[in-house]
Amino acid sequence: MLVAALWVTGMLAFQLPGPSWLRWAVIAAWLGFALTTVVAVARARAGRWPGVVYVLALVATGVWWLLLSPRQDRVWADDVAQRLKVVEVDGSHVVLDNVRNFNWRADKDYDARWERREYDLDQLRSADLILSYWMGPMIAHTLISFGFEDGRQLVFSLEIRKERGESFSALGGFFRKFEVTLVASEETDIVRVRSNVRGEDLYLYRLDMTHEQLKGLFLSYLGEARRLDAEPAFYNTLTSNCTTIVYDLAKQIAPGLPLDYRLLASGYFAEYAYKLGVLTPGVEFATLKARGHITERARAAGNDPEFSRLIRRGVPGVEQGSTQ
Known part of the structure; x- marks a missing residue:
């Protein structure tokens, strides 16, 4: 009662x-x-x-x-104003609309840019797990960044779709307070705004995946984008958040993944990935975490066009001098 x-x-x-x-x-x-x-x-x-x-x-x-019904027609905050649209998937050729590429000077001072991008999935070379800590060690926002042969990165992030003037509440996420959206973004936007503008603490881990697994995970994200574009959905702090979507999509290419408390305590999700053997092999987790701490490198890189390469310096599994 x-x-x-x-x-x-x-x-x-x-x-x-x-x-x-x-x-x-x-x-x-x-x-x-x-x-x-x-x-x-x-x-x-x-x-x-x-x-x-x-x-x-x-x-x-x-x-x-x-x-209560989720909606697509509210007055949304600028950074989630557009929905990611999958324009075309033709073999390995992918066309996306509304890839976010904001230039952030401060949390409320930015140039809003939503752009069309084309990708060749045959050129997929890497995927990185990025955890952004904003409220202590137990809770982190989970992002996946895909790397291509030409040096480009594309980051997917499941986020609440805030209305203008609205702020996140973990409790509100249990009561259908927020819709959910899938953002695809440049690292110079979605990573840099968290490290350099909002003061969050970020860690990056290279995922050990075959090309077919990379392609499968990327296409799973596109499937999620199509679903949310066609029909809005509510964010749920427990069952439909930035970490559980990674787990749900990963299950599509590796059925039988075990449930774990670290899917809820998302700050420890990298340890879960390490336990599954999907991080860089042959390196202790403590080393992966220490060398994957990218916060200071991101702040030092600032607006450098080589941002993605600079933040990966020393990260195990990354060929030094590149993002791949």
Whole structure:
């Protein structure tokens, strides 16, 4: 009953429309009623009607939750304003619209650029796992960066689709507060804004994958892009976030991947990848982590056009002097 009462409280806090004073008044009234009912039930003194009202409130909130629908037509924040569109996949030739290539000077000072890009999947050479820490060691944002023979990188990142003026809330992610979007971006945008503008701490690990596995994972991301372009979906802090999508897509090319608590405690996801043997072989994890710490290199690189190469200096598995 207490868990159910807290769930209703969360729905009221994140979904009840109207002014904040009304929202908090309703929450206070609900918590007072719920606590009184729980105590009465515990003492076997509850009458019939408080219990009936309690159950009806839970049912009504459940129906409310189910009726919430994700949308594509809100006033979105600039950095998630466009949806990634897969224009063409013809053999190894891929055309994408709305690849993000912002020039960031500050978190609210940037040149917004959404561009069309073409890629040859036969030229795929690498994939890197990037973890960006923004709230302690347990939680990190997960990105996958694909490298091509010509030195280009393309990063995929599953993110909440914030409305203009809205900010992320991990709790809100349990209550259908946010839609989700898949961003494809240049490293000079999505990596640099996290390290150089937002002050996050980043680690990069080379993934040990065959060309067919690289291609399969890339195409899986394109499948996800098509799905989200056709039909919006809600972000869920537990089941549909930036780390679980990597796991779900990886299962398509390697069925039978085990579940692990590090899929939720995403800050430890690199250790999970190491345990599976998909990071650079023959190197201890402590060394991979120490040499994959790219924060200072990213800040030193700044706007250098060689940003991707510079941040990979010393990273195990990367041929030095290149991004491959």
